[in-house]
Amino acid sequence: MSELASPRALLGQETALQAFSAALATGRVAGSYLLHGPAGTGRTLGATLFANALLCERPKGLEPCRSCRACRRSATGTHPDLLVVAADTGPRFDDDADAARAGTDRFTRAARSAAKPGPRKTISVRVLRRLLEILSLASAHGGWKVAIIDAFDEVEEEGAALLLKTLEEAPPRTTFLLLSRGTDGVPDTILSRSQRVRFRPIPPATVRAIAAAHGGDAVRELPPSALDLLIRLAQGSPGRAIRAAQMGLIGMPADVLRTLGSATAPAEELLPWVRDAGKELESQRERVREALALGVVLCRDAWTSGGDSRLVALRTAFESLDANVPPEWVLRALWIRAARARSLTI
Numbered sequence: 246m247s248e249l250a251s252p253r254a255l256l257g258q259e260t261a262l263q264a265f266s267a268a269l270a271t272g273r274v275a276g277s278y279l280l281h282g283p284a285g286t287g288r289t290l291g292a293t294l295f296a297n298a299l300l301c302e303r304p305k306g307l308e309p310c311r312s313c314r315a316c317r318r319s320a321t322g323t324h325p326d327l328l329v330v331a332a333d334t335g336p337r338f339d340d341d342a343d344a345a346r347a348g349t350d351r352f353t354r355a356a357r358s359a360a361k362p363g364p365r366k367t368i369s370v371r372v373l374r375r376l377l378e379i380l381s382l383a384s385a386h387g388g389w390k391v392a393i394i395d396a397f398d399e400v401e402e403e404g405a406a407l408l409l410k411t412l413e414e415a416p417p418r419t420t421f422l423l424l425s426r427g428t429d430g431v432p433d434t435i436l437s438r439s440q441r442v443r444f445r446p447i448p449p450a451t452v453r454a455i456a457a458a459h460g461g462d463a464v465r466e467l468p469p470s471a472l473d474l475l476i477r478l479a480q481g482s483p484g485r486a487i488r489a490a491q492m493g494l495i496g497m498p499a500d501v502l503r504t505l506g507s508a509t510a511p512a513e514e515l516l517p518w519v520r521d522a523g524k525e526l527e528s529q530r531e532r533v534r535e536a537l538a539l540g541v542v543l544c545r546d547a548w549t550s551g552g553d554s555r556l557v558a559l560r561t562a563f564e565s566l567d568a569n570v571p572p573e574w575v576l577r578a579l580w581i582r583a584a585r586a587r588s589l590t591i
């Protein structure tokens with residue numbers, strides 16, 4: 246059985262810890278919380294800590310007892326009153342009949358961790374509707390019911406309307422923990438009914454400590470200068486640092502990106518690494534997006550030697566990627582633009 250996380254694991258997010266502790270201490274738990282902040286800053290961990298404590302029969306503040314029936318089920322990710330839906334790994338239904346057959350188990354954390362991780366996608370209305378149906382049933386343990394919904398800023402309008410309807414009816418002892426990157430993509434109607442809990446970028450030293458503790462060999466084996474670069478790329482997100490290290494960004498791709506603007510190392514050198522992400526275009530796009538972000542960090546270092554013109558080329562590449570230009574074309578065009586910009590600068 247895996248051990249339930251301790252609130253001490255949520256480093257650098259004191260505001261969030263205080264908000265959740267206060268709710269537990271006073272018993273004033275909102276019907277909906279919006280945990281907003283950059284990905285990889287502890288939103289999922291924060292939501293899980295809050296959920297575990299709410300479900301526990303004898304919690305001490307945010308610390309679950311770890312021995313009651315609820316805690317035992319939470320630890321195995323099979324608590325029937327904790328429903329988790331993630332945009333990247335959430336349950337996928339082939340049709341409505343399939344959705345109807347799906348029980349609570351499809352929404353538990355155990356089901357989620359068994360799914361293949363990948364870059365985020367949109368939560369479908371069908372998944373959300375099924376989640377709300379299950380939540381409308383009585384609590385299995387007779388206590389709280391908690392739904393953690395990731396990437397809520399990318400939910401479809403119809404999905405947001407469904408949730409709003411549920412929030413307006415305020416089902417008893419039910420709370421929604423909505424995760425989003427910011428508040429911009431969340432409809433005002435949901436915002437006004439949710440307590441906002443902000444997750445801030447984490448200070449570099451703490452990012453480094455978390456990445457070292459949880460990043461495995463991918464982070465541990467990096468030389469100090471590469472680790473510095475990784476921490477700067479992460480911009481306060483330990484999760485981002487770990488993912489970038491695991492995709493091998495700070496090795497060969499970083500070396501190739503350093504030559505951006507010269508014609509000696511063409512974009513082609515990066516393409517095998519991009520394809521290595523898998524056939525899914527979204528996975529390849531994720532790699533290119535992080536490579537472009539690293540390019541920006543490296544260009545800022547080299548500001549005096551034409552870094553500014555390469556930054557313009559990188560910005561154009563970001564725009565192309567967001568406009569769904571195939572990742573490989575984006576890289577090829579970037580190299581051509583950066584070389585042209587450089588030749589004009591010199």
Ligand SMILES: [Zn+2]
Pocket residue numbers: 300301302303304309310311312313314315316317
């Ligand atoms: Zn307990």
